[in-house]
Amino acid sequence: MSLFIDTEGRLREIKVFTRPTADGRGSISFRTFIIEFPFNRNIEIDTGKLLAVETIKENKYLVLEVVDYLPLHYAMINLDGTIPKELRDEIMRRVEESWNSNESWIETYASPVGYIMEINDNNIKFTKGYIPPLLGSKIKLFTPKAYEKFIFYEDGENIGKVVNENIDLKISLRKAIKYHIGVFAYTGSGKSNLTALLVRKALESIQELKVIIIDVSMEYAVLLLDQLVKLNSRLITLDRLPNNEIDAGRRLIRTHVIPEELSDFKEEIRKAFEALYTQNKLRKLYIPPQGITYLTYGYLIEMVRSQVEDKYVATAQKPFFLMLLQQIDKLMREKKMTKDDIVDDSINEILNEVELKAREANLRENSAIFSFISAIKSYINQEPVTSEEYDIETLAIEALDNSSESARLFIVESPNMDDARMIVSLLIEQIFMRRKRSYSSSPTILFVLDEAQEFIPFDTKQKDNSEASSLAVEKLLRHGRKYYLHGLISTQRLAYLNTNVLQQIHTYFVSTLPRPYDRQLIAETFGVSDSLVEKTLEFDVGQWMIVSFKAALKEDIPVIFKAENNIDKLKEWLKKK
Numbered sequence: 072m073s074l075f076i077d078t079e080g081r082l083r084e085i086k087v088f089t090r091p092t093a094d095g096r097g098s099i100s101f102r103t104f105i106i107e108f109p110f111n112r113n114i115e116i117d118t119g120k121l122l123a124v125e126t127i128k129e130n131k132y133l134v135l136e137v138v139d140y141l142p143l144h145y146a147m148i149n150l151d152g153t154i155p156k157e158l159r160d161e162i163m164r165r166v167e168e169s170w171n172s173n174e175s176w177i178e179t180y181a182s183p184v185g186y187i188m189e190i191n192d193n194n195i196k197f198t199k200g201y202i203p204p205l206l207g208s209k210i211k212l213f214t215p216k217a218y219e220k221f222i223f224y225e226d227g228e229n230i231g232k233v234v235n236e237n238i239d240l241k242i243s244l245r246k247a248i249k250y251h252i253g254v255f256a257y258t259g260s261g262k263s264n265l266t267a268l269l270v271r272k273a274l275e276s277i278q279e280l281k282v283i284i285i286d287v288s289m290e291y292a293v294l295l296l297d298q299l300v301k302l303n304s305r306l307i308t309l310d311r312l313p314n315n316e317i318d319a320g321r322r323l324i325r326t327h328v329i330p331e332e333l334s335d336f337k338e339e340i341r342k343a344f345e346a347l348y349t350q351n352k353l354r355k356l357y358i359p360p361q362g363i364t365y366l367t368y369g370y371l372i373e374m375v376r377s378q379v380e381d382k383y384v385a386t387a388q389k390p391f392f393l394m395l396l397q398q399i400d401k402l403m404r405e406k407k408m409t410k411d412d413i414v415d416d417s418i419n420e421i422l423n424e425v426e427l428k429a430r431e432a433n434l435r436e437n438s439a440i441f442s443f444i445s446a447i448k449s450y451i452n453q454e455p456v457t458s459e460e461y462d463i464e465t466l467a468i469e470a471l472d473n474s475s476e477s478a479r480l481f482i483v484e485s486p487n488m489d490d491a492r493m494i495v496s497l498l499i500e501q502i503f504m505r506r507k508r509s510y511s512s513s514p515t516i517l518f519v520l521d522e523a524q525e526f527i528p529f530d531t532k533q534k535d536n537s538e539a540s541s542l543a544v545e546k547l548l549r550h551g552r553k554y555y556l557h558g559l560i561s562t563q564r565l566a567y568l569n570t571n572v573l574q575q576i577h578t579y580f581v582s583t584l585p586r587p588y589d590r591q592l593i594a595e596t597f598g599v600s601d602s603l604v605e606k607t608l609e610f611d612v613g614q615w616m617i618v619s620f621k622a623a624l625k626e627d628i629p630v631i632f633k634a635e636n637n638i639d640k641l642k643e644w645l646k647k648k
């Protein structure tokens with residue numbers, strides 16, 4: 072079967088639309104290609120279909136994606152209210168009878184997706200770029216086989232069906248996770264459903280993967296209930312633990328969101344919750360009331376600097392504090408540490424060195440420099456507080472545990488946003504610190520943050536912990552990849568998100584976003600045309616556009632698909648119970 076279908080459609084004209092960027096600081100242009108196809112009620116053209124049109128360079132074609140189409144009739148072109156009513160009625164009556172004539176055609180709007188396709192003999196190659204097309208040329212239509220061959224990873228995971236093509240969408244989840252994932256859609260479009268589906272598929276296909284979900288809406292324990300029961304897992308809350316399995320079943324049913332489709336399965340769900348209790352998977356997370364503050368390099372530097380600036384510290388000691396600052400700077404450079412990294416005993420060596428130099432200079436024993444160094448040393452070298460409590464540290468240790476019997480799925484539930492932000496910041500910092508120290512690249516960890524605008528908001532505050540969570544999540548998205556730490560974030564309002572992080576995310580799932588600003592931002596960040604992003608307004612629940620930059624797909628072409636329903640997977644399992 073051939074990869075492309077030669078059609079009778081021809082490129083008629085190209086229109087350029089320019090608009091201000093979402094932030095109002097510049098402008099952006101998009102090209103819309105207008106193609107005429109012969110009128111045909113069974114035409115294969117539809118939104119999301121891929122086309123190719125010849126360019127001025129021989130054997131090179133531009134790849135286009137259909138955005139919209141509209142049957143037109145020549146007689147209707149200038150028909151408006153200025154034409155007498157009787158005449159209008161007559162024209163319309165005739166048009167109605169003559170759609171199948173030479174006077175009609177299908178006007179199709181398509182956007183270039185930034186690719187050139189080169190066909191040499193039987194060899195087809197895709198490269199990024201734009202070459203002016205030849206107006207009047209005939210259009211080729213991609214067949215499903217061409218999608219499969221050029222865009223999807225053959226051994227990728229199937230996450231749904233391509234809309235209008237009836238083929239499975241196969242993506243590389245491994246690569247998508249590596250470069251972080253974003254899920255953007257208005258409430259009710261199916262964000263949690265898709266997120267749960269991606270987590271489920273990723274856990275199934277990537278053996279070294281662990282997933283930590285920070286759940287502020289109490290949804291995921293149900294959406295991934297089968298995974299919690301089947302895999303070694305943890306369901307972590309801040310509440311007191313239930314006393315027995317009956318109590319656990321009742322309480323979890325009461326505190327969780329049960330999707331309507333599962334209302335007939337309440338009994339099975341309760342039993343599965345009871346099983347989580349008997350399997351010893353429930354944990355109560357202990358967070359000290361005011362949160363824990365670690366000694367970070369940034370804080371240490373601040374402390375040393377304040378000694379340098381302190382007028383009560385004798386001048387003779389100041390060079391030693393400066394020396395300490397320089398040594399810390401050197402150590403941080405060598406170890407590629409940032410200000411947010413936590414100070415550990417690797418700093419002992421420089422503390423000893425500066426102390427020795429100060430002694431050689433015959434400083435008095437009660438000098439500030441000696442007490443300062445000794446205080447830092449005793450802080451760093453103190454024995455960790457051992458407790459029975461399951462705290463952030465225990466969670467981090469379990470998450471980083473390499474052994475095959477260790478837990479792989481962690482759902483941390485915290486309906487209180489301030490607590491959730493504190494957990495996120497402490498957990499990410501702990502895991503980074505331990506990962507850096509261990510020099511290990513396994514396991515890969517995926518952090519899932521629903522309602523991301525709450526964790527990494529446009530406006531951060533210290534009071535509600537958003538400053539801390541924002542720093543931590545930004546670090547995860549900017550530097551996590553080197554340490555095999557990744558993020559999947561989802562939000563319904565991009566405008567409230569610190570959008571600087573969007574560039575770090577290479578795979579986006581977009582569904583209906585009612586605000587123009589949010590849609591424009593998506594179009595600009597990924598170079599997808601406005602008109603294609605506008606299409607998301609018409610999406611049905613569970614319908615998505617995946618846009619990926621060198622990650623989930625072989626080529627960065629937006630694909631519209633209907634996601635598999637995560638609830639169906641869960642239902643299958645519940646039915647067997």
Ligand SMILES: Nc1ncnc2c1ncn2[C@@H]1O[C@H](COP(=O)(O)OP(=O)(O)OP(=O)(O)O)[C@@H](O)[C@H]1O
Nearest residue numbers: 257258259260261262263264330612613634635636
């Ligand atoms: N892929 C899908 N196929 C079929 N139905 C779906 C799909 N995704 C979601 N739905 C339906 O839409 C409902 C809402 O989905 P979901 O809870 O995931 O939306 P959401 O965007 O996360 O909403 P909220 O922000 O309110 O949590 C689901 O209960 C389900 O009925």
